[in-house]
Amino acid sequence: MTDIDPDAYIQGILAGNRRMIAKTITMIESRLVSHQQAAFNIVEQLLPKTGNSIRLGITGIPGVGKSTFIENIGVFLANKGHNVAVLAVDPSSQRSGGSILGDKTRMEKLSVHKNAFIRPSPTGETLGGVAAKTREIMLVCEAAGFDVILVETVGVGQSETEVASMVDFFLVLMIAGAGDELQGIKKGVLELADGIAINKADANNVTAVEKAKKDLEYAMQLIRPESPNWSTPVMTCSSVTKGGTRGVWETVMAHRETSMQSGEFKQRRRQQSIKWMWALVDDGLKKFFRENEAIGNQIPLVSKQVADGKLSPSVAAKQLLSHL
Ligand SMILES: Nc1nc2c(ncn2[C@@H]2O[C@H](COP(=O)(O)OP(=O)(O)OP(=O)(O)O)[C@@H](O)[C@H]2O)c(=O)[nH]1
Ligand SMILES: [Mg+2]
Numbered sequence: 037m038t039d040i041d042p043d044a045y046i047q048g049i050l051a052g053n054r055r056m057i058a059k060t061i062t063m064i065e066s067r068l069v070s071h072q073q074a075a076f077n078i079v080e081q082l083l084p085k086t087g088n089s090i091r092l093g094i095t096g097i098p099g100v101g102k103s104t105f106i107e108n109i110g111v112f113l114a115n116k117g118h119n120v121a122v123l124a125v126d127p128s129s130q131r132s133g134g135s136i137l138g139d140k141t142r143m144e145k146l147s148v149h150k151n152a153f154i155r156p157s158p159t160g161e162t163l164g165g166v167a168a169k170t171r172e173i174m175l176v177c178e179a180a181g182f183d184v185i186l187v188e189t190v191g192v193g194q195s196e197t198e199v200a201s202m203v204d205f206f207l208v209l210m211i212a213g214a215g216d217e218l219q220g221i222k223k224g225v226l227e228l229a230d231g232i233a234i235n236k237a238d239a240n241n242v243t244a245v246e247k248a249k250k251d252l253e254y255a256m257q258l259i260r261p262e263s264p265n266w267s268t269p270v271m272t273c274s275s276v277t278k279g280g281t282r283g284v285w286e287t288v289m290a291h292r293e294t295s296m297q298s299g300e301f302k303q304r305r306r307q308q309s310i311k312w313m314w315a316l317v318d319d320g321l322k323k324f325f326r327e328n329e330a331i332g333n334q335i336p337l338v339s340k341q342v343a344d345g346k347l348s349p350s351v352a353a354k355q356l357l358s359h360l
Pocket of ligand 1: 190237273
C-alpha cells in the first residue's frame with residue numbers, strides 16, 4: 037500500500053466495491069502514519085457523499101442482547117431493501133480479543149446477507165482513538181451507499197458517550213430486574229438515550245418486563261428531556277419472538293421526522309462535528325505535548341516532586357505548559 041492511488045479507492049468505494057471498502061478501513065485502522073494519511077485524504081474527498089444514512093447507536097450491559105437485537109433489526113431492514121452497515125466501539129476489544137461482534141454466530145443471517153456489512157471494533161490505545169476511527173469508517177460506509185449504520189457499544193465505561201455523539205438516535209437496551217445502578221441510571225446513560233427498549237420480553241419474563249417498563253417510565257420523568265419536542269419512550273422487544281423490532285424502528289423514524297422538522301437533526305450533526313474536531317485537537321495536543329523533548333525530559337522529575345508534595349500540581353502543570 038505504499039503507492040496509494042486515492043482515485044482508485046474513491047471510485048471503488050462509491051461503486052460499493054467491498055474490497056475497496058475493506059482496504060480503506062484497514063488503512064484507517066493502521067498504525068502507520070502513511071496509511072492513516074492516505075485514508076484521511078480518501079475520506080476527505082468522500083465527504084460530499086456522506087451523511088445520508090440513518091445513524092443508530094445501541095448500548096446496554098453485557099448480555100442484554102445487543103448483538104442478537106442487531107441481527108434481528110438488521111435482517112428486518114436488509115430485507116426491506118436497506119443497505120445496513122454494523123460497526124462497533126469496544127475499547128476493550130484489544131485486551132479481550134474482541135467481545136463485541138466477535139461472536140458472529142449472533143449475527144448468523146445478517147453476516148451473510150447481501151445488503152449487510154459487519155465490521156468489528158477497531159483497536160486503539162484510547163477510547164477517543166477507537167471512536168475517531170469508527171467515525172471515519174462510518175463515513176466510508178455512507179459513501180459506499182449504506183443507508184443504515186448500526187453502531188454497537190458495550191455499556192460499561194465512557195464508550196456510550198462517544199457513540200451517542202456520533203449517531204442520530206441512541207438506543208439503550210435494558211433487561212428487567214438487573215438492578216438500576218448496573219444498567220446505568222446513575223451513570224447518566226439514560227440521559228443520553230433517545231429511546232429505551234427493555235429486551236427479552238418473552239416467555240415467563242413478560243410480567244417482569246411490564247413492571248420494569250412502568251418503573252423506567254417513572255424514572256425518565258425525573259430526567260429533563262434534552263429536546264422540548266421529544267420525550268424518550270420506553271419500549272419492549274424480544275429477539276426470540278421478534279416482537280417489538282418494528283416498533284423500535286418506527287420510533288427511530290418518528291424521531292427523525294420530528295427532529296428534521298424542528299431543525300434539531302441538522303443542529304445535532306453540526307454540534308457533533310464541532311465536538312469531534314475539538315476531541316481531535318485535544319488528542320493531538322496531548323500527543324504533541326508528550327512527544328515534546330524538553331517537556332518529556334522534565335516529566336519524571338516534576339512528577340516526583342508533585343508526588344512528594346514538594347511542588348503543587350498547579351505550579352507543576354504551569355511549568356510544563358510553559359514549554360509549549
Ligand atoms: N430470551 C431471550 N434471550 C435473548 C434475547 N436476546 C438475546 N438473548 C440471549 O441473551 C444472550 C446474550 O445475547 P447477546 O446478543 O450476545 O448480548 P450482547 O448484549 O451482545 O452481549 P455482549 O456482546 O457480550 O455485550 C444470548 O444467549 C442470547 O441468545 C431475547 O430477546 N430473549
Ligand atoms: Mg454483543
